Amino acid sequence: MKEKIKGLLAGIIFRLIALLTLGQISPILSACVIIEKDGQILLVDRSDGLGYTIPGGIVRYKETLEECVRREASEETGYDVEITNIVGVYSSVDRDPRFRAVSIAYRGHIKGGTEHGSGEGQACWRDPEAVLGHMAFDCEHMLKDYLSGHQCLS
Incomplete structure (x- = not known):
């Protein structure tokens, strides 16, 4: 419930800032x-x-995309990860119903760590076919691009 409230508040604050700046604000x-x-795919x-998501989150002001991926994966799953390639850039206006966001999806592998969950949810391994239709935001689009080997720029 706490995560749902945080998401709703973030959405309200972002929409308020967008309104006050007459829409002249960059996406998150x-x-x-x-x-x-x-x-199997590592998911949360x-x-x-809301369903299953790919481990990740919002980039902090003083971190790179890659630092964000490593931090978020560790926080949400307990694993230390290494990025190996890019899956795609996802910028659809409605990709996240909470606020306007652009996401970069990478592929990677586990270097170490011990699996655990977080306030975001429980880390788990699932067959891709079992989660299709049960994923939050546009994570299903990302997963399908990953599985097909198609690099997305949308």
């Missing part, structure tokens, strides 16, 4: 990493009930 930037092991089963 986020990044995530898709990791596959033995045919969100605690707010």
Whole structure:
């Protein structure tokens, strides 16, 4: 419930800033990493009930995209990850219903760490077919691009 309230408040604040600046505000930037092991994908089963997401989150002011991916993956799953390539750039205006955001999706692999969950939800490994239709935001689009090997720039 706490994560749902945080998301709603962030959306309200962002929309208020957009209104006050007459829409002259840049989208929020986020990044995530898709990791596959033995045919299963590392996901977060969100605690707010929105479904499964790819580990990742909002880039902080003084960090790079890659630092964000490593931090978010560690916070949400317990794993230390290494980025190996890019899956795509996702900028659809309605990709995240909470606020206007652009996301960079990477592919990567696990270097170490111990799996755990977080306030965001529970880390888990799932077969891609089992989660399609049960993913939050545009994570399903990202996962399909990853599985097809198609690099997305949308």
